[in-house]
Amino acid sequence: MDAALEDRTDALFRALADRTRRDILRRSLVQEYSVSALASFYNMSFAAVQKHVAVLENAGLLVKRRRGREALAHGRVEAVRSAAMLLDELEELWRGRVARIDDLLAQDDNTPS
Protein backbone atom coordinates (compact mmCIF):
# COMPACT_ATOMS: atom_id res chain seq x y z
CA MET A 1 0.00 0.00 0.00
CA ASP A 2 1.21 3.38 -1.06
CA ALA A 3 2.58 5.73 1.56
CA ALA A 4 0.86 8.72 -0.09
CA LEU A 5 -2.44 6.89 0.10
CA GLU A 6 -1.82 6.26 3.78
CA ASP A 7 -1.08 9.95 4.24
CA ARG A 8 -4.39 10.89 2.67
CA THR A 9 -6.19 8.29 4.76
CA ASP A 10 -4.58 9.68 7.90
CA ALA A 11 -5.77 13.16 6.92
CA LEU A 12 -9.27 11.91 6.11
CA PHE A 13 -9.90 10.20 9.41
CA ARG A 14 -8.09 12.84 11.40
CA ALA A 15 -10.30 15.51 9.86
CA LEU A 16 -13.35 13.49 10.85
CA ALA A 17 -12.09 13.05 14.41
CA ASP A 18 -13.31 16.43 15.63
CA ARG A 19 -16.93 17.25 16.45
CA THR A 20 -16.74 20.83 15.23
CA ARG A 21 -15.34 19.68 11.90
CA ARG A 22 -17.98 16.97 11.61
CA ASP A 23 -20.62 19.60 12.22
CA ILE A 24 -19.13 21.93 9.63
CA LEU A 25 -19.07 19.01 7.22
CA ARG A 26 -22.71 18.11 7.92
CA ARG A 27 -23.82 21.64 7.29
CA SER A 28 -21.71 22.19 4.21
CA LEU A 29 -22.90 18.90 2.73
CA VAL A 30 -26.43 20.26 2.83
CA GLN A 31 -25.65 23.68 1.44
CA GLU A 32 -22.88 26.18 0.81
CA TYR A 33 -21.73 28.41 3.64
CA SER A 34 -19.23 31.22 3.76
CA VAL A 35 -16.51 30.74 6.34
CA SER A 36 -17.87 33.55 8.48
CA ALA A 37 -21.38 32.10 8.25
CA LEU A 38 -19.96 28.82 9.52
CA ALA A 39 -18.02 30.66 12.21
CA SER A 40 -21.24 32.20 13.51
CA PHE A 41 -22.50 28.75 14.52
CA TYR A 42 -19.77 28.10 17.07
CA ASN A 43 -18.52 29.92 20.09
CA MET A 44 -14.92 30.04 19.10
CA SER A 45 -12.93 32.56 17.17
CA PHE A 46 -13.28 33.06 13.44
CA ALA A 47 -9.67 31.99 12.98
CA ALA A 48 -10.31 28.71 14.79
CA VAL A 49 -13.21 27.88 12.49
CA GLN A 50 -11.13 28.96 9.54
CA LYS A 51 -8.50 26.43 10.59
CA HIS A 52 -11.10 23.68 10.88
CA VAL A 53 -12.32 24.49 7.38
CA ALA A 54 -8.71 24.33 6.18
CA VAL A 55 -8.25 20.90 7.76
CA LEU A 56 -11.40 19.63 6.05
CA GLU A 57 -10.29 21.17 2.77
CA ASN A 58 -6.85 19.63 3.11
CA ALA A 59 -8.43 16.23 3.65
CA GLY A 60 -10.50 16.68 0.50
CA LEU A 61 -13.75 16.63 2.47
CA LEU A 62 -14.70 20.13 1.44
CA VAL A 63 -13.91 22.65 -1.27
CA LYS A 64 -14.11 26.41 -1.27
CA ARG A 65 -15.14 28.57 -4.15
CA ARG A 66 -14.77 32.30 -4.28
CA ARG A 67 -17.72 34.65 -4.57
CA GLY A 68 -16.60 38.22 -4.23
CA ARG A 69 -15.10 38.74 -0.84
CA GLU A 70 -16.43 35.54 0.63
CA ALA A 71 -15.25 31.94 0.37
CA LEU A 72 -18.15 29.52 0.02
CA ALA A 73 -17.48 26.06 1.40
CA HIS A 74 -19.35 22.95 0.42
CA GLY A 75 -18.78 19.36 1.44
CA ARG A 76 -17.52 16.74 -0.97
CA VAL A 77 -19.62 13.63 -0.57
CA GLU A 78 -17.16 11.64 -2.71
CA ALA A 79 -14.55 12.02 0.02
CA VAL A 80 -17.06 10.80 2.58
CA ARG A 81 -17.72 7.84 0.32
CA SER A 82 -14.03 7.06 -0.02
CA ALA A 83 -13.69 7.01 3.76
CA ALA A 84 -16.67 4.67 3.94
CA MET A 85 -15.07 2.43 1.33
CA LEU A 86 -11.91 2.17 3.39
CA LEU A 87 -14.04 0.94 6.26
CA ASP A 88 -15.80 -1.46 3.93
CA GLU A 89 -12.41 -2.91 3.02
CA LEU A 90 -11.78 -3.58 6.69
CA GLU A 91 -15.12 -5.30 6.95
CA GLU A 92 -14.42 -7.42 3.90
CA LEU A 93 -11.12 -8.38 5.43
CA TRP A 94 -12.96 -9.55 8.51
CA ARG A 95 -15.38 -11.55 6.39
CA GLY A 96 -12.35 -13.36 5.03
CA ARG A 97 -13.33 -12.80 1.45
CA VAL A 98 -10.76 -10.31 0.33
CA ALA A 99 -8.75 -11.15 -2.74
CA ARG A 100 -6.28 -8.33 -2.26
CA ILE A 101 -5.35 -9.39 1.24
CA ASP A 102 -1.66 -9.39 0.39
CA ASP A 103 -2.01 -5.88 -0.94
CA LEU A 104 -3.85 -4.75 2.15
CA LEU A 105 -1.47 -6.30 4.59
CA ALA A 106 1.72 -5.74 2.65
CA GLN A 107 3.93 -3.20 4.34
CA ASP A 108 6.57 -1.02 2.70
CA ASP A 109 7.41 1.21 5.58
CA ASN A 110 6.57 -0.29 8.97
CA THR A 111 8.17 -3.41 7.58
CA PRO A 112 8.28 -6.61 9.58
CA SER A 113 11.48 -6.58 11.58
Added chain:
Amino acid sequence: MDAALEDRTDALFRALADRTRRDILRRSLVQEYSVSALASFYNMSFAAVQKHVAVLENAGLLVKRRRGREALAHGRVEAVRSAAMLLDELEELWRGRVARIDDLLAQDDNTPS
Protein backbone atom coordinates in the same frame (compact mmCIF):
# COMPACT_ATOMS: atom_id res chain seq x y z
CA MET B 1 -26.54 15.04 19.67
CA ASP B 2 -25.08 13.65 22.84
CA ALA B 3 -21.69 14.86 23.97
CA ALA B 4 -20.72 11.34 25.07
CA LEU B 5 -21.58 10.05 21.61
CA GLU B 6 -19.41 12.76 20.10
CA ASP B 7 -16.60 11.72 22.43
CA ARG B 8 -16.83 8.15 21.24
CA THR B 9 -16.98 9.28 17.63
CA ASP B 10 -13.89 11.41 18.15
CA ALA B 11 -12.10 8.39 19.61
CA LEU B 12 -13.27 6.13 16.78
CA PHE B 13 -12.00 8.30 13.94
CA ARG B 14 -8.92 9.36 15.82
CA ALA B 15 -7.99 5.71 16.32
CA LEU B 16 -8.45 5.12 12.60
CA ALA B 17 -6.28 8.11 11.70
CA ASP B 18 -2.98 6.30 12.11
CA ARG B 19 -1.53 3.85 9.61
CA THR B 20 0.05 1.60 12.21
CA ARG B 21 -3.25 1.33 14.04
CA ARG B 22 -5.13 0.66 10.81
CA ASP B 23 -2.67 -2.11 10.07
CA ILE B 24 -3.04 -3.60 13.53
CA LEU B 25 -6.78 -3.46 13.05
CA ARG B 26 -6.61 -5.16 9.64
CA ARG B 27 -4.54 -7.97 11.03
CA SER B 28 -6.55 -8.43 14.18
CA LEU B 29 -9.79 -8.46 12.19
CA VAL B 30 -8.49 -11.51 10.35
CA GLN B 31 -7.19 -13.37 13.36
CA GLU B 32 -6.15 -13.01 16.97
CA TYR B 33 -2.67 -11.76 17.76
CA SER B 34 -0.84 -11.33 21.02
CA VAL B 35 0.47 -7.85 21.59
CA SER B 36 4.05 -8.98 21.20
CA ALA B 37 3.16 -10.83 17.99
CA LEU B 38 1.72 -7.58 16.67
CA ALA B 39 4.76 -5.68 17.89
CA SER B 40 7.03 -7.95 15.85
CA PHE B 41 5.47 -6.60 12.64
CA TYR B 42 6.64 -3.03 13.15
CA ASN B 43 9.97 -1.42 13.71
CA MET B 44 9.05 0.47 16.81
CA SER B 45 9.24 -0.43 20.47
CA PHE B 46 6.90 -2.93 22.09
CA ALA B 47 5.55 -0.15 24.31
CA ALA B 48 4.65 1.98 21.28
CA VAL B 49 2.65 -0.87 19.75
CA GLN B 50 1.10 -1.54 23.13
CA LYS B 51 -0.10 2.07 23.19
CA HIS B 52 -1.57 1.76 19.70
CA VAL B 53 -3.44 -1.35 20.79
CA ALA B 54 -4.69 0.56 23.82
CA VAL B 55 -5.95 3.39 21.61
CA LEU B 56 -7.81 0.90 19.42
CA GLU B 57 -9.19 -0.83 22.47
CA ASN B 58 -10.28 2.45 23.98
CA ALA B 59 -12.11 3.32 20.76
CA GLY B 60 -13.89 -0.03 20.91
CA LEU B 61 -12.26 -1.18 17.68
CA LEU B 62 -10.51 -4.09 19.34
CA VAL B 63 -10.78 -6.21 22.44
CA LYS B 64 -8.17 -8.16 24.32
CA ARG B 65 -8.64 -11.46 26.01
CA ARG B 66 -6.20 -13.06 28.33
CA ARG B 67 -4.55 -16.40 27.62
CA GLY B 68 -1.94 -17.16 30.19
CA ARG B 69 0.76 -14.58 30.01
CA GLU B 70 -0.32 -13.17 26.72
CA ALA B 71 -3.08 -10.76 25.75
CA LEU B 72 -4.77 -11.76 22.52
CA ALA B 73 -6.23 -8.90 20.55
CA HIS B 74 -8.94 -9.21 17.97
CA GLY B 75 -10.72 -6.54 15.98
CA ARG B 76 -14.37 -5.70 16.54
CA VAL B 77 -16.06 -5.44 13.18
CA GLU B 78 -19.16 -3.93 14.82
CA ALA B 79 -17.15 -0.84 15.70
CA VAL B 80 -15.94 -0.61 12.11
CA ARG B 81 -19.56 -0.85 11.04
CA SER B 82 -20.63 1.89 13.42
CA ALA B 83 -17.98 4.19 11.97
CA ALA B 84 -19.24 3.36 8.49
CA MET B 85 -22.77 4.14 9.58
CA LEU B 86 -21.72 7.55 10.80
CA LEU B 87 -20.35 8.21 7.34
CA ASP B 88 -23.54 6.90 5.81
CA GLU B 89 -25.46 9.46 7.87
CA LEU B 90 -23.34 12.19 6.34
CA GLU B 91 -24.08 10.86 2.90
CA GLU B 92 -27.80 10.73 3.61
CA LEU B 93 -27.61 14.29 4.79
CA TRP B 94 -26.05 15.24 1.49
CA ARG B 95 -28.76 13.38 -0.40
CA GLY B 96 -31.22 15.64 1.38
CA ARG B 97 -33.34 12.78 2.55
CA VAL B 98 -32.62 12.76 6.23
CA ALA B 99 -35.58 12.94 8.55
CA ARG B 100 -33.46 13.53 11.63
CA ILE B 101 -31.70 16.53 10.21
CA ASP B 102 -32.63 18.62 13.26
CA ASP B 103 -31.18 15.95 15.45
CA LEU B 104 -28.02 15.78 13.41
CA LEU B 105 -27.50 19.51 13.24
CA ALA B 106 -28.76 20.38 16.70
CA GLN B 107 -25.95 21.46 18.93
CA ASP B 108 -25.88 21.43 22.71
CA ASP B 109 -22.33 22.47 23.26
CA ASN B 110 -20.85 24.44 20.35
CA THR B 111 -24.07 26.36 20.45
CA PRO B 112 -24.75 29.11 17.95
CA SER B 113 -23.46 32.32 19.47
Added chain:
DNA sequence: CATTCTTACAACCATATGGTTGTATGTCAA
Protein backbone atom coordinates in the same frame (compact mmCIF):
# COMPACT_ATOMS: atom_id res chain seq x y z
C1' DC C 1 -11.99 57.95 -0.86
C1' DA C 2 -13.06 55.94 3.65
C1' DT C 3 -15.17 52.32 5.91
C1' DT C 4 -16.65 47.95 6.79
C1' DC C 5 -16.85 43.04 5.82
C1' DT C 6 -14.52 38.76 4.86
C1' DT C 7 -10.70 36.24 4.40
C1' DA C 8 -5.80 34.97 5.10
C1' DC C 9 -2.07 34.15 7.86
C1' DA C 10 1.55 34.63 11.47
C1' DA C 11 2.81 34.20 16.27
C1' DC C 12 1.94 32.33 20.38
C1' DC C 13 0.23 29.03 24.14
C1' DA C 14 -1.48 24.76 26.48
C1' DT C 15 -2.38 20.21 25.87
C1' DA C 16 -2.48 15.84 23.22
C1' DT C 17 -0.02 12.49 20.58
C1' DG C 18 3.45 9.18 19.19
C1' DG C 19 7.53 7.77 20.22
C1' DT C 20 11.36 6.37 23.64
C1' DT C 21 13.55 3.87 27.95
C1' DG C 22 13.12 1.87 32.32
C1' DT C 23 10.88 -0.71 36.01
C1' DA C 24 7.53 -3.87 37.99
C1' DT C 25 4.57 -7.82 37.84
C1' DG C 26 2.64 -12.09 36.41
C1' DT C 27 3.13 -16.65 33.91
C1' DC C 28 5.36 -20.55 31.78
C1' DA C 29 9.15 -23.88 31.68
C1' DA C 30 13.42 -26.02 33.28
Added chain:
DNA sequence: TTGACATACAACCATATGGTTGTAAGAATG
Protein backbone atom coordinates in the same frame (compact mmCIF):
# COMPACT_ATOMS: atom_id res chain seq x y z
C1' DT D 1 13.10 -21.67 42.56
C1' DT D 2 15.18 -19.54 38.97
C1' DG D 3 15.03 -17.54 34.61
C1' DA D 4 12.92 -16.09 30.40
C1' DC D 5 8.87 -14.23 28.31
C1' DA D 6 4.72 -11.11 27.93
C1' DT D 7 2.44 -7.44 29.59
C1' DA D 8 1.64 -3.14 32.10
C1' DC D 9 2.74 1.32 33.16
C1' DA D 10 5.34 5.54 34.47
C1' DA D 11 8.42 9.20 33.07
C1' DC D 12 10.18 11.68 29.62
C1' DC D 13 10.76 14.13 24.96
C1' DA D 14 9.64 16.29 20.39
C1' DT D 15 6.15 17.54 17.55
C1' DA D 16 1.22 18.14 16.27
C1' DT D 17 -3.17 20.03 17.41
C1' DG D 18 -6.74 23.26 18.72
C1' DG D 19 -7.30 27.30 20.46
C1' DT D 20 -6.12 32.47 20.97
C1' DT D 21 -4.93 37.52 19.33
C1' DG D 22 -3.17 40.59 16.03
C1' DT D 23 -2.08 42.26 11.42
C1' DA D 24 -2.69 42.68 6.45
C1' DA D 25 -5.18 42.77 2.25
C1' DG D 26 -9.03 42.30 -1.12
C1' DA D 27 -14.01 43.44 -2.07
C1' DA D 28 -18.49 45.76 -1.34
C1' DT D 29 -20.70 50.11 0.08
C1' DG D 30 -21.39 54.88 1.85
